[in-house]
Amino acid sequence: MKPYVILSAAMTLDGKIATKTGSSEISGEKDLERVHKLRSDMDAIMVGIGTVLVDDPRLTVHKVPAKKEDNPIRVIVDSKARTPLNSRILNADAKTIIAVGNNADPFKINNLSDKVDVLVTNGEKGEVNLMELMDYLKNIGVNSLMLEGGATLNFSMFNEGLIDEIRVCVAPMIAGGKFAKTLVDGEGFDKMNDAVKLSFKESYILDGDLVLIYLVKNFF
Ligand SMILES: NC(=O)C1=CN([C@@H]2O[C@H](COP(=O)(O)OP(=O)(O)OC[C@H]3O[C@@H](n4cnc5c(N)ncnc54)[C@H](OP(=O)(O)O)[C@@H]3O)[C@@H](O)[C@H]2O)C=CC1
Numbered sequence: 593m594k595p596y597v598i599l600s601a602a603m604t605l606d607g608k609i610a611t612k613t614g615s616s617e618i619s620g621e622k623d624l625e626r627v628h629k630l631r632s633d634m635d636a637i638m639v640g641i642g643t644v645l646v647d648d649p650r651l652t653v654h655k656v657p658a659k660k661e662d663n664p665i666r667v668i669v670d671s672k673a674r675t676p677l678n679s680r681i682l683n684a685d686a687k688t689i690i691a692v693g694n695n696a697d698p699f700k701i702n703n704l705s706d707k708v709d710v711l712v713t714n715g716e717k718g719e720v721n722l723m724e725l726m727d728y729l730k731n732i733g734v735n736s737l738m739l740e741g742g743a744t745l746n747f748s749m750f751n752e753g754l755i756d757e758i759r760v761c762v763a764p765m766i767a768g769g770k771f772a773k774t775l776v777d778g779e780g781f782d783k784m785n786d787a788v789k790l791s792f793k794e795s796y797i798l799d800g801d802l803v804l805i806y807l808v809k810n811f812f
């Protein structure tokens with residue numbers, strides 16, 4: 593069992609979601625309003641620890657008028673419980689769940705547990721078991737989940753067949769750089785035959801940003 597998962601991201605025309613230094617202000621204001629309306633419609637929003645460490649995101653609805661109850665549950669994929677204790681995702685603006693692996697330091701888990709919910713999962717190599725996490729979320733009533741990156745988590749989620757839809761903003765910019773993160777990094781697939789197949793749904797322009805919506809076709 594799993595929630596319906598929408599991958600949401602902004603990238604430059606050359607597919608980068610951040611520069612090599614981690615700078616990632618890509619969407620224009622209108623596009624950010626679109627993203628935040630989507631956040632308010634979703635039950636939960638998920639990012640990887642890489643994104644938390646670089647961006648210190650809030651993951652709340654703050655670009656359009658909203659009440660505290662409009663904020664989705666925040667879910668962090670953090671196998672070693674590295675989330676800094678002063679991170680903004682630990683504040684009281686919304687419920688937060690940190691998913692860790694079974695080798696995470698119990699002391700770090702305890703510190704995080706004082707502030708938010710911590711879920712210990714059983715990934716084979718100590719990573720967060722994403723299937724187990726999806727099952728847990730669905731069981732607590734999360735029917736829709738917005739995946740907001742980053743590049744490494746996006747690949748794992750595709751690799752495990754957990755993404756249903758993609759909504760991406762393509763901004764009229766080129767960032768370049770072989771060390772800049774792209775929409776999907778991770779290990780990548782070996783053969784193009786294994787690539788995730790998509791079906792085009794919709795596109796439109798928001799103040800120069802191109803919004804593309806695709807459905808994922810090949811569930812296995
Ligand atoms: N433009 C945009 O729309 C967005 C841009 N970004 C940018 O992306 C960058 C961060 O991306 P990235 O560095 O790839 O980090 P991610 O946010 O993708 O986090 C990846 C980390 O999550 C942890 N993790 C635990 N279990 C898993 C698992 N099963 N699969 C995958 N990861 C797992 C790993 O760390 P560990 O082993 O320590 O647990 C891994 O290194 C930042 O620069 C950020 O600004 C991010 C989101 C959106």
Ligand SMILES: Nc1nc(O)c(N)c(N[C@@H]2O[C@H](COP(=O)(O)O)[C@@H](O)[C@H]2O)n1
Nearest residue numbers: 602616617618619647649650651652740
């Ligand atoms: N849609 C979108 N456009 C961009 O240009 C972005 N840089 C991002 N980044 C994602 O949003 C998070 C920040 O959220 P808060 O404003 O702090 O709530 C960031 O961590 C990325 O996940 N998204």
